[in-house]
Amino acid sequence: MSVARFKDLCVDVNSVGPMTEFWGTVLGLTPPVDAAADGPVPLRGESSEQTVWINKVPEPKTVKQRVHLDVHTSAIADLENLRATVQSPISDEQSWAVMEDPEGGEFCGFPRDSVPAYRLMEVVVDSADPEAQARWWHGLLGGEFNAGEGKPYSWLENVPGTPFDYWVFISVPEPKTVKNRIHWDVDADTLDAVLAAGATLLRPQDDEIDWSICADPEGNEFCVFLPQPEDD
Template identity: 75%
Template structure:
């Protein structure tokens, strides 16, 4: 039984206005007038928070997005740069967003309104990571026979089809610039599952910052405390 539920995504950036515009157009999301640094869709789980951080991107991103697109040229018009083109062996283009963050574009004859295809996480042990997260948020672990990557599908609340874990040789060295949030009834079951508490909820933040077994940061949101009774019948 899962102990948490997927809530939304967060992207760290240097220039929120430019990156909100870029990702909104790439993913088919909009930014409300009263909060220009968040992207929203037709479900709360499609929300993406665009967070300004002081540190620039310094290494290959360990978490990236795969997106549907009608043409790679359309992504380039929005400000993306080509890193690695589509080939007979690679059926997607590796792109860079305006701040250099990697993402992959998959060309489709028919592009859905919401264009986030999957969340991809670099992993030392993809199978272990997939099974750990399945235990936390639910879903089914799947694999293509003979291939080294694993993914989750049918995850409750997940607004995109696949959550993929791929093998890489390099270890995690810096804070991820893309992370996800979850909701949970209690924090302790998430910790009991094997998460590490990096920063507890305090006067500055209203959530707990945790890390999975490979150090990927995620935030846990708990229900608000029940109001104390005023003693009246």
Template identity: 75%
Template sequence: MAVARFKDLCVDVNCPSAMTSFWGQVLGLTSPADNPAVLVGDRPEKTVWINQVPEPRTVKQRVHLDVLTSSIEELEKLGATVQSPITDEQHWAVLGDPEGGEFCGFERDNVPAYRLMELIVDSADPEAQARWWAGVVGGEVSHNPANPWYWLENVPGLPFPYWVFIPVPEPKTVKNRIHWDVTADELQPVLDAGATLLRPKDDEIGWWVCADPEGNEFCVFLPPVNEESDGQA
């Protein structure tokens, strides 16, 4: 039984104005006039927070987005750079956003208004990661024996079809520049599932920062009625 629900995504950036404009156009989201550092769609779960951080991107991102597009050239016009083009063997292009963060573009004849197709997470053990997150937020674990990755689908609240965990040899070394938030009725069931508490809610932040079994950061938002009791645990 799931103990949390997917809430939204967060992207760390150095220049919020440029990156909000870029990701808004790439994903098909808009930024409200009263809050230029957030992107919104027709569902709360499509929200993407654009968080300014002082540190630059230094290593390959362990979390990235796969997006749909009518053409890779369209993404280049928005400010993306091609790192690896589409080929007969690779049916997507690997691109960099204006700050160098990796994402992948998939060309389609018919592109929906909301263009986020899947969330990709580099993993030492993709099966274990997929099954752990299925236990936390629900959904079905899927796998094609011909490929080494695992994915979740039919996750309650997830505004894109697939949440994919792919194998990589390198370990996680720095804070992820893309992370996700969840909501939960209580914090303890998330910790009992195997999450690590990195930072409790305090006077500066109104949420609980946790990490999954491979160290990927995520934030837990609790109903106000349960925050005090969890803070005293």
């Protein structure tokens, strides 16, 4: 039995308005008509799990993102028209383009003949030990664990609640050095169960936030939401 359940995704940005428009279009999600100018802004789809929060932060992107999104697209040119730039184009070796969003955050575009309404294909996490990371998140959230034999990656499929196909952990040589600009939230019955599974508590729920901030074994931040007490 899993300890927690996937809730939604969050993306840190410096300019809320332009990045809300960018990610809403790229992912096929809709912002609220009364979105706050300084965020946080929820981009919403057909299910609550498709929600992506656009959160304003003061610090700019400085290093390669530890977490990035892979998206379906009708054409790479469509992403470029939204002010994304190509880092590494499609080639005989790769069927996708490595892109940068308008604030320099990496993501990958996969051209498709038919593009679904919700365009997030997978979440990719840089890892020192991809198999250990995938197994840890499998233990926390469930789903199906997979390891590519002789390949530098492991992945999860059919994780309950996830609106994307794959959760991929890939090997990289560099360690995590700064706070992730993309993270996910989970629902859990108790925080103790998440910590007992091996998470680290970075900040408990307090008067300012209604959630607890934790980190996985390699330091990737995620937020834990507990059941809200019923009103009397």
